[in-house]
Amino acid sequence: xxxxxxxxxxxxxxxxxxxxxxxxxxxxxxxxxxxxxxxxxxxxxxxxxxxxxxxxxxxxxxxxxxxxxxxxxxxxxxxxxxxxxxxxxxxxxxxxxxxxxxxxxxxxxxxxxxxxxxxxxxxxxxxxxxxxxxxxxxxxxxxxxxxxxxxxxxxxxxxxxxxxxxxxxxxxxxxxxxxxxxxxxxxxxxxxx
Amino acid sequence: xxxxxxxxxxxxxxxxxxxxxxxxxxxxxxxxxxxxxxxxxxxxxxxxxxxxxxxxxxxxxxxxxxxxxxxxxxxxxxxxxxxxxxxxxxxxxxxxxxxxxxxxxxxxxxxxxxxxxxxxxxxxxxxxxxxxxxxxxxxxxxxxxxxxxxxxxxxxxxxxxxxxxxxxxxxxxxxxxxxxxxxxxxxxxxxxxxxxxxxxxxxxxxxxxxxxxxxxxxxxxxxxxxxxxxxxxxxxxxxxxxxxxxxxxxxxxxxxxxxxxxxxxxxxxxxxxxxxxxxxxxxxxxxxxxxxxxxxxxxxxxxxxxxxxxxxxxxxxxxxxxxxxxxxxxxxxxxxxxxxxxxxxxxxxxxxxxxxxxxxxxxxxxxxxxxxxxxxxxxxxxxxxxxxxxxxxxxxxxxxxxxxxxxxxxxxxxxxxxxxxxxxxxxxxxxxxxxxxxxxxxxxxxxxxxxxxxxxxxxxxxxxxxxxxxxxxxxxxxxxxxxxxxxxxxxxxxxxxxxxxxxxxxxxxxxxxxxxxxxxxxxxxxxxxxxxxxxxxxxxxxxxxxxxxxxxxxxxxxxxxxxxxxxxxxxxxxxxxxxxxxxxxxxxxxxxxxxxxxxxxxxxxxxxxxxxxxxxxxxxxxxxxxxxxxxxxxxxxxxxxxxxxxx
Numbered sequence: 001x002x003x004x005x006x007x008x009x010x011x012x013x014x015x016x017x018x019x020x021x022x023x024x025x026x027x028x029x030x031x032x033x034x035x036x037x038x039x040x041x042x043x044x045x046x047x048x049x050x051x052x053x054x055x056x057x058x059x060x061x062x063x064x065x066x067x068x069x070x071x072x073x074x075x076x077x078x079x080x081x082x083x084x085x086x087x088x089x090x091x092x093x094x095x096x097x098x099x100x101x102x103x104x105x106x107x108x109x110x111x112x113x114x115x116x117x118x119x120x121x122x123x124x125x126x127x128x129x130x131x132x133x134x135x136x137x138x139x140x141x142x143x144x145x146x147x148x149x150x151x152x153x154x155x156x157x158x159x160x161x162x163x164x165x166x167x168x169x170x171x172x173x174x175x176x177x178x179x180x181x182x183x184x185x186x187x188x189x190x191x192x193x
Numbered sequence: 194x195x196x197x198x199x200x201x202x203x204x205x206x207x208x209x210x211x212x213x214x215x216x217x218x219x220x221x222x223x224x225x226x227x228x229x230x231x232x233x234x235x236x237x238x239x240x241x242x243x244x245x246x247x248x249x250x251x252x253x254x255x256x257x258x259x260x261x262x263x264x265x266x267x268x269x270x271x272x273x274x275x276x277x278x279x280x281x282x283x284x285x286x287x288x289x290x291x292x293x294x295x296x297x298x299x300x301x302x303x304x305x306x307x308x309x310x311x312x313x314x315x316x317x318x319x320x321x322x323x324x325x326x327x328x329x330x331x332x333x334x335x336x337x338x339x340x341x342x343x344x345x346x347x348x349x350x351x352x353x354x355x356x357x358x359x360x361x362x363x364x365x366x367x368x369x370x371x372x373x374x375x376x377x378x379x380x381x382x383x384x385x386x387x388x389x390x391x392x393x394x395x396x397x398x399x400x401x402x403x404x405x406x407x408x409x410x411x412x413x414x415x416x417x418x419x420x421x422x423x424x425x426x427x428x429x430x431x432x433x434x435x436x437x438x439x440x441x442x443x444x445x446x447x448x449x450x451x452x453x454x455x456x457x458x459x460x461x462x463x464x465x466x467x468x469x470x471x472x473x474x475x476x477x478x479x480x481x482x483x484x485x486x487x488x489x490x491x492x493x494x495x496x497x498x499x500x501x502x503x504x505x506x507x508x509x510x511x512x513x514x515x516x517x518x519x520x521x522x523x524x525x526x527x528x529x530x531x532x533x534x535x536x537x538x539x540x541x542x543x544x545x546x547x548x549x550x551x552x553x554x555x556x557x558x559x560x561x562x563x564x565x566x567x568x569x570x571x572x573x574x575x576x577x578x579x580x581x582x583x584x585x586x587x588x589x590x591x592x593x594x595x596x597x598x599x600x601x602x603x604x605x606x607x608x609x610x611x612x613x614x615x616x617x618x619x620x621x622x623x624x625x626x627x628x629x630x631x632x633x634x635x636x637x638x639x640x641x642x643x644x645x646x647x648x649x650x651x652x653x654x655x656x657x658x659x660x661x662x663x664x665x666x667x668x669x670x671x672x673x674x675x676x677x678x679x680x681x682x683x684x685x686x687x688x689x690x691x692x693x694x695x696x697x698x699x700x701x702x703x704x705x706x707x708x709x710x711x712x713x714x715x716x717x718x719x720x721x722x723x724x725x726x727x728x729x730x731x732x733x734x735x736x737x738x739x740x741x742x743x744x745x746x747x748x749x750x751x752x753x754x755x756x757x758x759x760x761x762x763x764x765x766x767x768x769x770x771x772x773x774x775x776x777x778x779x780x781x782x783x784x785x786x787x788x789x790x791x792x793x794x795x796x797x798x799x800x801x802x803x804x805x806x807x808x809x810x811x812x813x814x815x816x817x818x819x820x821x822x823x824x825x826x827x828x829x830x831x832x833x834x835x836x837x838x839x840x
Contacts, residue, residue, distance in 0.1 A: 053699075053760035060734055060761070064808060138809055 001099035002189060005182040009104060012178035013092030015171050019044050019085050022167035025122070027148050029058065030160045037162075040070070044168065045082045047072045065157070066137025067129060067146055077121060084114060085172075092179070101186050108183045111176045123150060220672040223663060226253040231693070234625050236638065236686040237296045237310055238659075240264075243679030244291040246312055246323060251625075251636055251686060252661060254675040262321050262330045263291020263314045267776030271330075274778055275752065275787035276707075279483040280474045283317050283335050292316045295346055295409075295683040299388070303350035303414040303521075303630025307691040311346035311355050311388060318342030320357055320386055322394060326697045331478075334394045335471040337491060338365045338382045344410040344423050348388065350630065354397060354452060356412070357384035358423055362404035366469070375432035379404035382493075383423055383503075385452055392475050398455055398464060398492045400503060402448065403556050404430055406439070409514050409580075412452075414630045415521030417539040419453035422524055426511035439511065440530060444563065446505035447515050447526055449542065458499035464492040479706035481784065497557030504546060505555065507563040508535055514580035514621075518589070519630050523568060523604055525589060527579045534578050534591055536604055538568035569607035575600045579620060580683075582627030584634040584664055590627075592619040592639055599639050601669070613669045615660055617643040624664070625686035633688060637662040637669060640681045647674055657681060698762040700783030707785035709754035714738040719830045719839045724748055728830070730755045732766035732780060734807040736832055737800070740815030744828030744839065747795060747821055753778075756785040767803025770817070777803045792819040 024044060028037040038058050039050025047070060049055035059069045072078055088111060095103045130147025133140075146156050153162040226232055232250030235257075240247050244264030248257045265272030265281060272281050272289060281287055291314040298305035310323040318336035323329065336342050341360030348355050358381065364370050365380040382399040405425040413420035428445045431438030458464060468490050476483035496503050506524075514527035517539075524537040544550075545565035553560045577595030584590065589604040597618050601611040619641050625633040639662075644655040656676040663670040702712050711717050711729045717738045720727045726749050731738045737755070745751060755768045759782040769777035770790055778786040792798065802813035820826045828839035 057761045060759075138812075 001101055001104065001186055005104065005185045006096045006099050008178050008182035008185075009092050009107065010096035012175040012182070013089045013096065015178070016085060016089045016092065016175040018171040019168045020082070022171060023048075024166055024168040024172075025163065026166050027161060027163040029061075030162070031158050034159075041166070043078075044085060045078050047075070047078070061159075062146075063134075064137065064139045065144075065146055066134030066140070068132065068134075070129075075125075077125070081118070088114070101190070104179075104183055104186060108176075108179045111179055115172065115176060119150075126150065220663075220670065223670075224252045224254065224661065224673045226250070226255075231689055233689060234633075234636070234686040235689055235692055236623070236625075236684055237298075238623075238640070238677060238681035238684040239293045239296050239312060240678055241294065241680030241682055242292055244293050244314070245679065246293065246296055246310065247678045247681070248328065249675070250689075251638070252663075252672060254661060254673050256678065258328055259678065260323055260328050260330065262312055262323065263288075263293050263319065263333075265289040265776075269779035270776050270786060270788070273775040273788075275789055276482045276785075277476070279485045280330060280333055280476060282472050282474055282485040283319065284337070284470050284472055285317060288317055290316075291319065293679075293682075294343060296685050297346045297348045297355065297628075297683075298685045298687055299352040300348055300350055300629060301352070305626055305629055305685065305687050305691075306352075307687055307695070308352075309388075309391075310685065311348065313342050313345030313357065315341055315343050315360065318345075318357060318359075320346050320355055320394070322388070322391065324391070325692055326695055328696070329476075331476045332391065332394050333472075333474045334386060334396070335473070336384055336386075336396070337469040337471040338399060338467075339363070339384065341406075344383075344407045346386075346388075347410040347412055347421065349412045349421065349452065350414045350418060352389040353387070354385040354412075354421075355388045356410045356421055356423070357386060358382065358407035358410065360406050360408055362406065365401070366467070372432050375404065376430050379430070379432075381405055381407050381425075383407060383448065383450055385421075385455065392477060394473065394475075395488070396471075396491045398459055398494050400450060400455065400494045400496065402496070402503070402558070403428075405445070406435075407448070408512070411515055411517045411628060413517055413521050413539065414519075417517060417521040417524075419451060420539075421450045421452055422506075422515045422517065423448040423450065424508070424512040424515045424526060425505075426513075442510070444507040444509050445511055446560070447508045447512060447524065447537070448558075449504045449506055449524075451502055454502045455494055455499065458494055458502060459492060463499045464494050466490050467493050479704065481700075481705075481707060495557070500557075501546075503558050504542070505558055505560040506537055506542065506566055507552065507560060508537070509533065516581035516583070516589075516628060518604060519583050519585055519632055521630070525581045525591070525604065527581060527591060529577050529579055529594065531578065533570035533572055534574045534581075534600075534602075535570050536568045536607065537566045541568065542566045571600075571602055571604075571607050571609065574602070574609065575612065580622055582622055582624040582637070583632050584624055584627070584637075585632035586634060590622060590624065590637060590664075592622040594618050594620065594642070597641075599637065611669065613637075613639075613662060613671070615639040615641055616647055616658060616674070617641055617645065621681070621683045623684035623686060625688070633686075635663070635665050636672075636686070637664045638675075638684060638686075640677065640684065642680070648676060699760055700781055702756075702758060702760055702783040705756070705783055705785060707754075707756070709752075709787065710756045710785040711754075712756065712758060714758075714832070717830075718837075719744075719828055721828055721839060724750060726751045726828070728753050731758045732756070732768065732802065732813075733758050734764070735802075735809035735813045737768075737802070737813065737815050738832040739830035739837075740832045741817075741836065742815070742830045743818040743820075743836075744826045745792060745817055745819045746824055746826075747792060747819060749792065749819075751790045751792065751817070753788045753790065753800070754785055755780055755788070757782050759783070764806060765804045766806050766813070768800065769803045770800035771798045779804060792817075795819050795821045795824075 234251040261271035318339040322332040340363040343360035344358035346355040362379040427439035508526040509531040512526040550565040575593030661673040757780040
């Protein structure tokens, strides 16, 4: 492996550490009386409200349509993801240290798989959250589901729900891209050699 | 040709721009606060015989809130809930009503700072503190040795003290004497209350003075810092038919009190400690449970034993208001029966004291010579001058009851500049910051005593009225007729931006230290203690926990301790139960309030949320079962499927 690729994969690992310090996704609910929005911020290991009480207030409003309470302690992903990314950071540094090309390709394949799997999982979680409703909910609207969007905004009864990836996700994307570039450089160099 | 036309048009626009003055906007445009915008000022108007403080926005005139102070307020349970009833305790027992008069904002360096609002009660002498983070009354102190606490709550420039005084002199200490022996037994007190320490409001000292009627006050600032001025009337010391008998003398007095000198006398031990009993009611931030502390003594300063503490300034005639100019140099008396407005000079007063220019003495209080202290007399001002406010631009505004107008004048040069009408018979008037060292000016609000035909008639009893004037330009511009609650005496106003960002939105549930608070539904319970039953209840959209309670017996005293466990802005819950002899509770997010209920007959009684809190507010209800005395129905409670048996 060239010094350039080793540098790139080291940098990719370094950037990936950022995922522990920046949120991955933000979902905001707007209504006339919530101009400032009720915010749900998703991190690699926790879900937080935009303010101290936002999560409590989202749960309170959601119980009328029978949505499950968002309880961060009951979401296994928040326990698995930190281990996965922690492993990938470590793995990336090992690739940089050893300069092993095969390990580099493995890292790149893994990060792509993890990225896709995370998005699919997130979508599935949102689907479940919006569809798996308490049959005894006081407000029942035939055919209505409350699955929040992943990108962009969507009207859900009196609320407008908007969701966008946040800094952590962009850092992951950047990290993955750097890995792919490193792999591409090595692949091209290998062909030439 | 085209260029010429353009030039003409431009000049026309320019002329138009130059001529845009203060009156360029119509009154309607000036008082209209569009959706999404806020008023420029908070105005705090006393409620007079409603006993409260009413908060309005200016210039819209919108009523924003009634802050209960001296009167019970069933709308939110003030005075009825177990947490607030001690606020209305006095040495005469629990009193559900008061007569609130003169609100005063706390000050730093003579400028309102928006920490607190103080207000007095005239009938059963008291003073109160309102916290401007919550807009709630947090402290009430009773004033002993007083009758008719009218010259109150005027403040010193750093909120060191607020004043209190006897409008109705009384036998001091109280005793059974013939009323006709007024001159022998009746005395007045001028009281200074320590005001800058929340929870520790206390009487610093009382100055024992001759038995006149002490009416209003204002304290000095700048050069006159360290002094407060109290008007007096009835120096005739009449005890009956005062309208004639107290209007005999040409001049009564403004009492000038040197409170710095009083502090010295206290330090030097020149005072008399007198035993008495008076209530200090305080509602702390953490438990929010008001408690009464009984205080047992006050310090009296006798003028003879503390020379230099007080002087009398002769002032025509039965003066009502006394107001100090923003620069602290002039003291204006509103001689309600006088044909002039006397303006005294503080500098002259100090010189007169130095040069002993005395016209006499009464009970050890030197009377200064009128000519030695008077700066000027404003001639032919109006009829029945009462109160004066300042705009910070060298102009004084005095309200005139009899002639129903406000006279505007240059108080340094004693020159009348303008006058504006009021509808009708104006009492107090208010300019934002108008009694402080730095008035914000801008608006003038005369508050009237007679309404008659101003608004749609509502039977014999009408609302009081105020007029809002824009005084920012050269000529005052009439803007608005405002209705008022009760009878506002004085008022205060402060720029909205100084208060609105500090106001509390919710009570933090984690900080709730109420001993009966429950912060999670799982922890709710019912506890019997002899015939007392305590229900630890939560309220959250849209149910109470517990909402079914059984096992109460006739003869029990039931306490509903309801904690609103919401943490969202403007989601209060109410609580009311059939047959309660008190009121409802209006419980703010994070707050715990308690309703005491004594069921008299067996049966099942509904309770419910009284504040439309949510889409399923109508479902927010519950039942409590009352069994006959001696019945063995177990104490059970719950919400939903499961009923718990009380331990």
